[in-house]
Amino acid sequence: MALELRHLRGFVAVAQTLHFARAAETLGLSAPALTEQIQALERDLGTLLLRRTKRSVVLTPAGEAFLAEAQATLAQFERSVAVGRRAGQGALGRVVLGYVGSAVYAGVLQALVERFRTSHPDVTLQIQEQPMDRLPAMLEDGQVDVAFVRLPMAVPAALRAQVLVRDHFCLALPAGHSLAAAQAPVPARSLAQASFVAPEQTFGLQEVARRGRFEPRVVLAPGSLVAVLAQVSLGVGVAVVPSLLQGVIELPQVVFRALAGARIPSELGAVYRRHERDPAVRAFLQQMPGA
Structure with missing residues (x-):
């Protein structure tokens, strides 16, 4: 029997x-x-x-x-x-979050993590900072489940990008720069001869250059926004950065100024697999704004 x-x-x-x-x-x-x-x-x-x-x-x-x-x-x-x-039901398991450093400045990542830990205490969250250009491949390979990045960025068809925070770009200048004392918004054309420190996501810089009709002279691309602002504070160059940095990062010898003309949008978003099957990952995605 x-x-x-x-x-x-x-x-x-x-x-x-x-x-x-x-x-x-x-x-x-x-x-x-x-x-x-x-x-x-x-x-x-x-x-x-x-x-x-x-x-x-x-x-x-x-x-x-x-x-x-x-x-x-x-x-x-x-x-x-x-x-x-x-x-x-997604109450157990593991979710791996990848993020670029600037994703933490808006507070949306922290809010999502806190909410999910409260509602799903038995799901393990692994949270890792990663270079932005690596994250799409890591999502496709299953090394990361949700990536928090600066948009826009090109993503493969298997992935989806969702905007979480809408901001706009501004200019970060060394305090001794000739444009730092100006109170009026800075026209793009006045930056034609500037030396630029470029972040990972260059959409803002490219749009400023397009409006000013010049080819930007990038002297350094250190990666994270903190590293970019550090180089600005040292007088290496100017940078086009998300304006929310003005409220969360304060460095000596850095001055923020508005850019003239229509605002250039700066967006923080989440990128994830379109046809996610893992219940825990799906539970995390359902808690995101707009899900």
């Missing part, structure tokens, strides 16, 4: 009640059917588990030993089922 969970449940029910009729009723079986299950179990084990008389049912020593193991097995099975169901 192939031992099944129903045999264990039947035995445990009888062992706990020491009454076949009552045990059968709780299991939704007839007493003869339950008796047959117990007898089949005893034959398979090659030992007597219960001593039956017309007036009583008692456990044998083998039955007492088997009861403890049967109860443990059933409890482990129920735990496994519960874990499987919770994992299928």
